[in-house]
Amino acid sequence: MIVSSLARALGAVVLAAAIVALVLLALGASPIGAFVALAEGAFGNWYALTDTVVKATPLVFTGLAISVSFSGALWNIGADGQLVAGAIAAGAIGPWLGGWPRPAAIAILLAAGAAGGALWGGICGWLRARRDTNEVISTIMMNFVAAQLLSWSVHGPLIEASRAYPASTPIAESAHMYMFFSPSRLNLGIVLAIALAVGCYLFLFKTAAGFELRAMGRNRRAATFFGIPTARLTILILTVSGAMAGIGGAVQVSAITHRLYEKMSPGWGFEAIAVALVARLNPIGIIFSSLLFGALDNGSQAVQRGQGVSAELVQVIQALVIIILLAFDTPMFDRLRNSLSAAARPVSRTTTTELSDA
DSSP states (O other), X not given: OHHHHHHHHHHHHHXXXXXXXXXXXXXXXXXXXXXXXXXXXXXXXXXXXXXXXHHHHHHHHHHHHXXXXXXXXXXXXXXXXXXXXXXXXXXXHGGGOTTSOHHHHHHHHHHHHHHHHHHHHHHHHHHHHHHOOOHHHHHHHHHHHHHHHHHHHHHTTTBOTTOOSSBBOOOOGGGSOOBOSTTSOOBTHHHHHHHHHHHHHHHHHHSHHHHHHHHHHHXXXXXXXXXXXXXXXXXXXXXXXXXXXXXXXXXXXXXXXXXXXXXXXXXXXXXXXXXXXXXXXXXXXXXXHHHHHHHHHHHHHHHHHHHOOOTTHHHHHHHHHHHHHHHHTSHHHHHXXXXXXHHHSOOOHHHHHHHHHO
C-alpha cells in the first residue's frame, strides 16, 4: 500500500516535469537547462543543500498538521494561520527569556508556539464539534485573523523600542535555536521536525487513538455508531494539529528571524496541503515531500537567473503534481490501469495450448 502510494507520487512528479518540459520547448527555452539550474540552485553546493533543508523545515511542521487532521476527514486549511499564531506567541515571550538557561529558554519558546497554534486550531475544532461549523470555512477565516493580529502586534504592543520599523523586539539570545555547520542556517528545527514526523506515524498507525481517527476519517457516522467519541476527537485533533503548525512558527522565530514582522509566512500552510497530498498523508513521506518542495522553492531563483524562466514555474509544477495525483485517484484511471495490466499480462499456458490444438 505504502509502496503503491509512493509510486503514484513519484509518477505524478515525473509526469508534471514532462509536461513542463514540453511547455518550455514550446516557449523556446531549454528544459534540460532549466532542470539543471533548478537542481544546482537546490543542491549545487553545501550552502544550497542546507538552505533547501531550512526551507523544508516549516513545511514538515505544517505538512504534519495537515496530515493528521486530513486523516480524520477534518479539512484544516488553517495551518498558515496556526503557524503565524505560534510565531506571535513565541515572539511575544521571547524578549523576556534573557538570563534563562538556553535549553529552558528554547523549550519555553517552543511551548509558547505550540500553545498559540493549539488555541487557533482548538477554536475551529470546538466550532466543528459543538456548533457543526464547517472547519474549511472557520480555518480559512482564522488565517486572516492571524495575519491581522500579527500586523497589529508589530505596529502596536510588540513593536521594537525605536518604533521606526514594523517589527517586534528581538528575542533573547538565550532563546536562539541551536545551529549546525555555521555559517549555514541549518538548525535543530529539522531534527525536531523529523522526530515529530516519526511520532505522528506511530500515533496514526500504532495506537488505538490513531485507529479511531482514521476510522472517523473513513466514515464519521459509522465511527459514532461504534462508540468512537467523534466530537471530542475532533477538538483534540484540530488542537494538536494547530500545535504542530505553531511549533513550526516558533522554530522560525527562534532559528531564522529572531523577531516578528509582517507577512512572516510566504504561504507555508497552503503549500503544506500539497506537501501532505504528495506524501499521501503519510507522516514519514512528508519529510521527503517537504524536501522536494523546499528544493523547488530554493532552486526557482536559480532557474530565473540562469535560464530567464520565471520563478513561477515552480508553482506550475506544484499545481500539476496535485492535479495529476487527483487524476490518479479517479475511477477512470483505475479502469485504465486495470486494462493496461490485463493487456500486459502474458497469455496463460492453457490458453496457448488450446489455441494450438484448434
